[in-house]
Amino acid sequence: MSLFKGPMRTHLNGHKDLTEHGEVVSLNPSKVSIPLFAGADTNPEILVNVGDEVKVGTKIAQFSSRFVIPVFSSVSGKVEAIEDQLHQSLKKVKHVVIASDGKFTKESNPTIDYEKASKEELVDFMMNAGIIGCGGAGFPSYVKYKFAKDVEKLIINAVECEPYITSDYKTVELHFDEMLLGIKAMQKMCEPKEVLIAIKKSHPELIQFVNEKLNGEKDIRCVSVPDVYPMGWERTLVYELTKKRYDKLPAEVGCVVNNATTAYMFGKAMTTGEPIVSRMLTVSGDGVKEPKNVEVPVGTSFHEVVEACGGYTGEDMVVCFGGPMMGGTVTTDAVSVERQNNALTVLKKQAIDEVACLRCGSCSDHCPSGLQPVRINQAAKLKDNERLGKLRVDKCIECGMCTYVCPSKIAVTENVRRAKRAYMMANAKK
C-alpha cells in the first residue's frame, strides 16, 4: 500500500478447507445437454443429427467464425435432441442432448508426441482438441501460442484466488504427470526463459508436493504468491511475478499465462487423444450439504451435481457457476456444466443492510484495475459519459472487489457493470 494508491487487492476468507482434502467423486449422469456456446459466437456448425450414435470425444459441433472452437460429446450414447435450453448466461442457447449408455466408450482421436512435433503442429493440435482456458474464462488457448514471441515467462496459474474453489489444486494433485506433460509442450510452443507454477503461499503442502515432483526439472519451478484476491487474475499475477504492468496483453511484457487445469487437459489430449469431456468441479458453499470436488462430464445438469453432494441445505438459495466473487447466478438448477466451469458455489440467501455511501474510498483503494468505482457510480448517476470515459469504466473486469469491500453494502460492482454497458452502447452508437 502506498501513499498515492491503494493495495489493489485484499485477503479473502477462502473456505478452501471445506473441499481441499476430501475425496473426489465421479458422476455418471444418464443424460447430458451440451451447450453450443462460445461467447459472442452463436453460429456453430452442428455435426450430428438426432438419433446418431456418439462416443466420448466425438466432435459434435464447431465454431469457426472468430476462433476455431470444437465441441465434443462427453458420454457415449445416442443424440436425443438438439434444442434450445436455458444457458448459464440466462439466454436460450442450442444444446445437444445425449442419452448416455453408461459405458463411456471412447472415440479414437489423434495423439501427438510433443518431443517430435514442431511448434506449428502443436498449436494446430491444441486448436483441434478444443483446449480452452479452464479457469473460468473459456478463451481458446491456441491463440496465445500462435503469435508468441520473445517470451520471458510462461506462468502456469494454479492460484485459484476465488473463495471456496479448489478444483485446480485437486487437478494438480491428482493429475500432475499429465499436467507436466502439457506444460512441457506449452514450453516448446512459446520458448520461455523459465516456467513458473504459481500457487498461493497458504497451501504449503501442495507447494511441497509440486517441488518434490519437479525435482530435477530445469527451467520449471514452483513459486508461492500471496493469499490475496484477485491474485489469479492475469494482470495481478504478472505484476506480482515481474513487477511490470501491461496495457492489453501479457505478451507485451513477455508473459504467457495458462491455467493449470488447461495444461492438464492439453497433456491428456496429447497422450490419449481425449479432448475436454469432463472436468473437476468444486461444489461448495454453505448452501450444499456435503461440499466436495466432483469429476463431471460436460453437460451434466447443476441439479444432478448438487444432488451428488447431498442436496441443498435450505429453500432460499443463490447458485453461482464459478466462485462467489465473479460467478453469475442461475435462476434454475436445470442448467448444464460447461468446460470452463471450475466450481459451483451454492450459498444461502443473505439479507443485505445497505446504507448511504460513506465515500470511504475503499473500493477505489482495492480495485485491481485501479479504477474508482465510487466516482463511476456518481458519474453514472449524472449520466456523464465523458467522465465515465475519463474514469475508464471500460477497463472494469467485473471482479466483484468493489462490492466485497464496500462497508455500506452497496452493490457497487453491479452499478459499475451497468455503467460500463451503457457507456459502451453510447460509444458504439457514435
Add this chain to the structure above:
Amino acid sequence: MKFNYSPAPNYRSALSTKRIMLELLLGLLVVYAFSLYYYATHFGTPYLMQALIIMAVSVGSCVLTEVVWALANKKNVISYLTGSFPWITGVILALMMPISIHWYAVAISAVLCILFGKLVFGGFGQNIFNPAAVGRAVIFAAFTGLTTADIVTSATPTTVMASTYSWCVTDASMVSALLDSVGGLQNLLFGFYPGALGETSALLILIVGVVLAIRKVIDWRVPVVYIGSVFVLTSVMALYKGMGMWYPVYHILTGGLFFGAVFMATDPVTTPTSAAGRVIYALGCAILTVLIRVKANLPEGVLYSILIMNACSPMIERVCDCEQIKGLKTSLITFACVAVLGLGSGVLAIHAVEPAKKPEPKPEPKPVTVNKDSKFVQDFKATVNGSTDNGDGSITYAISCEGYAVMDHDGEPNELEITVKDSAVVSVKVVKAMDTEYIGDRITDADFREQFVGLTLEDLEVEALSGATISSSSVLKAVMTALEQ
C-alpha cells in the same frame, strides 16, 4: 425451492459502515474520558459537571434535530438515525468546545450544524462541509462571549502563542518563558492544559488514531500527511528564522492539530475518495493551517483549513478522476507543485512576521503583610481549647480562630496547634482549615506556616497568602493568642 437472481459478487467483507461508526465513537469516547479525568482532578466537580453537560447537550441537540427532520419528512426515525449517525457529529462538536462555553451556545450550534452542515445537503454522505466544523465555526463567529460565569480557565497554548508571541519567537529567554508557561513541550504532548475538551492530549489521540487506522476506521494517509507536512513546513520556517526545533513541535502539538487530523480531516464524506486525492487534500490542510496561524495570526488554523479544504474536495476529486496507475504521475506532480507552493508561501509569511519582543518588565507588586494591627487580626476571636506541656520547655496550644468561613457565611473557625518555647514560635500546625477550597485552605502550605517559626510577640509579621489575606490573618491571630498565654 427458490433460486435467487443475484448479480456477482455474492460475497461481502465483514466490515460495515455501522461498525466503522461505532468504533469511531468508541475512539472519541476514550479521548473524552481523558478530558473528564483532567477536569475532575485539576479543577474539581463543577468543571466535571460542565464537561458532562456540554456533551449531553451537544449529542442531544444533534440527535433531536435529526429526529425532527425524519418526522417532518415522514421517514422511519430509527432506521433514519442508524443510517445517519448524528451522535458522531455531536461528540466531535462537544470535544471541540472550550469548557467555559455556555450550554445554550452548544445547543444552538449543534442544531445549526446538523441542519445546515448536513441535512440541507441531503443528509449523511451528501454534505460538503464537515458538520462538526461548521458548528464550531458558528460558535467562533457568534458566541465567543457566551460563557458560563463560574467556569474560568487560563489561555490555551495556542492563544498564548498567537496573542503574545505572534507565532515567531527567536529570543532564547522568551522561548523558555513561553515553554514554561505551558508546562513544557512534554506537557503539550500529554495534554494536561486547558483547551477544547478533547483536543489537548496529542499522545492519547495519536494512540487512538493508530488503532483506528489499523482497524481501517480512518484512512492513515490523511493524518500522516497532514501532521507530517505541518511539521516539515514549520521546520523550514524555524530554520529560516533561526528558531529551534521546539517550534515545529509546538505547532503540531497545539491548536487541536492532532484532533483535527485524526478525527475531522479524515471524515470520509467531506474528503476526496481516492488515495491521491486524499494526500493532496491533507497537504492543503497542512499548508492552510500554518498560513492561517502565522499570517492571519489566528489560533484556529486547523478548523478553518479543514473547512476550506472541504470546499476544495470536489475539485481535487475531479482532478484525480483517472485510472489510478496511469494517473500516478499526474498526482505526484500535483502534490509536488502544491508542496513547493506551500513552502514558498510559508517562508514568505514568516519572513514578514516580526519576532515577538520582550515586554517591559513590570514592577513586582509589593506583597501584602499582616501583623498585630491588621484589621482582621483585631476583629477575629480566638479561643484556647487546651494546652499540653511537652516536657522540653515547650507548650502546645490548641486554638480555634475565626476566619473567612465564619465571616462569610457563619461557617466553622479554623483549628490550629501552636507550639511555643521561651516566648517564641516553634511550629504552627493546621488541624482543620475551614476557609475556601484552593484559596483560604492554603494556610496549610508549609511555606506559609514556616514564616512564623522563631517569631515573638514583638516582631510578629508575615507575608499574607496572595488572595487569602483574611485566612492569613486568622492564623496570625491564633499565633498571637498562643504567644500571649
